Amino acid sequence: MQTNELIAQLAREGAHKPAPPPARILVSWLGFMILYFFVLLAIHGLRSDIGQKLQQSLYFSEILLMLAIALLSALAASWLSLPDANQKAWIRFVPLLPLGAFAGMLIYGMLTTSALTLSQCLQLARYDCVIRIILYGLLPGGIMFSVTSRAAPTRCCWAGSMIGLSVASLGYILLRLVDPSDDPTQLIIWHFLPVLFMTVIGMMLGGWLLGRVWRKAG
Numbered sequence: 001m002q003t004n005e006l007i008a009q010l011a012r013e014g015a016h017k018p019a020p021p022p023a024r025i026l027v028s029w030l031g032f033m034i035l036y037f038f039v040l041l042a043i044h045g046l047r048s049d050i051g052q053k054l055q056q057s058l059y060f061s062e063i064l065l066m067l068a069i070a071l072l073s074a075l076a077a078s079w080l081s082l083p084d085a086n087q088k089a090w091i092r093f094v095p096l097l098p099l100g101a102f103a104g105m106l107i108y109g110m111l112t113t114s115a116l117t118l119s120q121c122l123q124l125a126r127y128d129c130v131i132r133i134i135l136y137g138l139l140p141g142g143i144m145f146s147v148t149s150r151a152a153p154t155r156c157c158w159a160g161s162m163i164g165l166s167v168a169s170l171g172y173i174l175l176r177l178v179d180p181s182d183d184p185t186q187l188i189i190w191h192f193l194p195v196l197f198m199t200v201i202g203m204m205l206g207g208w209l210l211g212r213v214w215r216k217a218g
Contacts, residue, residue, distance in 0.1 A: 021076040025147055029074060033140055033170060040136065044178040059182075062105065068098040070169035077144060077162035081151040092104050092158045095165060106192055109184035121185040126127060129175060129190040130197075136174055137167030137198060149210050160206015168198035 053059045073095040079088045109115065118125075144163045153159045172195050181187070 004196060020151070022075075022082065024074055025081060025151075026078040029078070029140070029144055029147065030071075032143065033074075036140060037170060037174060040174055041177065044174075047178055047180050049180065050177065053182075053206050058095060058105075058109070059176075065102040065105065065175060066169050066173050066176075069102065070111050070166050070173065073099065073162045073166040073169065074144075077148065077159055077166060077209070080155050080159035081148040081153045083154055089155070092155070092162065099165075101107075103192065106184055106188050113184060115184040116186065118185065118189070121183070121189050124190075126181070126186060126188065126190040126213040129179065129181070129186075130194045132175055133168060133171035133191070133194045134198065136171035137164075140170070141167040141198075141202070145205065145209055145212065149212075153210055156210035157203045157207045157209055161203035163206070164202020165195070165199040167202075168195040171195075171198075 003167070076091045076095055079091050141163055144167070145160070148159055148163065172191055175191060179189070
């Protein structure tokens with residue numbers, strides 16, 4: 001009798017729709033992010049010296065490195081969304097390579113230029129930069145978490161951290177394109193640290209939101 005009830009329940013629920021492949025998740029999310037990115041650029045407008053800045057190799061390299069971080073972490077998040085603990089697990093470490101290079105570039109700039117001291121930088125209290133990076137990432141982060149949760153990932157914390165890193169990196173790029181702050185110490189304190197903060201928050205949300213399906217199953 002119990003077997004018949006189980007069969008009847010499965011028949012009523014129907015076949016479960018399989019999770020979309022990582023490539024489809026990535027392309028769909030990037031398509032939304034490109035549209036979202038240009039809408040925000042149209043609202044805020046580019047910084048007045050953007051033409052000159054793009055001709056500077058250090059600034060251009062900074063943008064490219066952060067773009068690589070955003071894309072690679074989005075790729076990692078899309079693969080980690082699969083309900084298979086052994087599915088390209090190594091990909092979670094790939095975004096850490098450009099992230100380390102980016103951090104090294106900022107530290108090098110702080111040590112080799114007439115950058116502000118830490119106390120001077122903190123006195124500026126550029127909390128608006130932190131808030132903007134967080135706000136820029138709320139909508140795309142929420143969408144990516146929603147899509148990923150449907151796929152029932154097994155590496156929940158890693159998937160969440162990659163989502164947080166990706167949306168925060170795009171927020172960093174957007175802020176660098178619209179805000180004229182170029183001091184290396186400011187970039188570390190008010191731009192880069194918020195990216196790391198959102199990565200940690202993404203990891204915590206991943207363990208909580210993405211892990212709910214397994215807690216329910218248990």
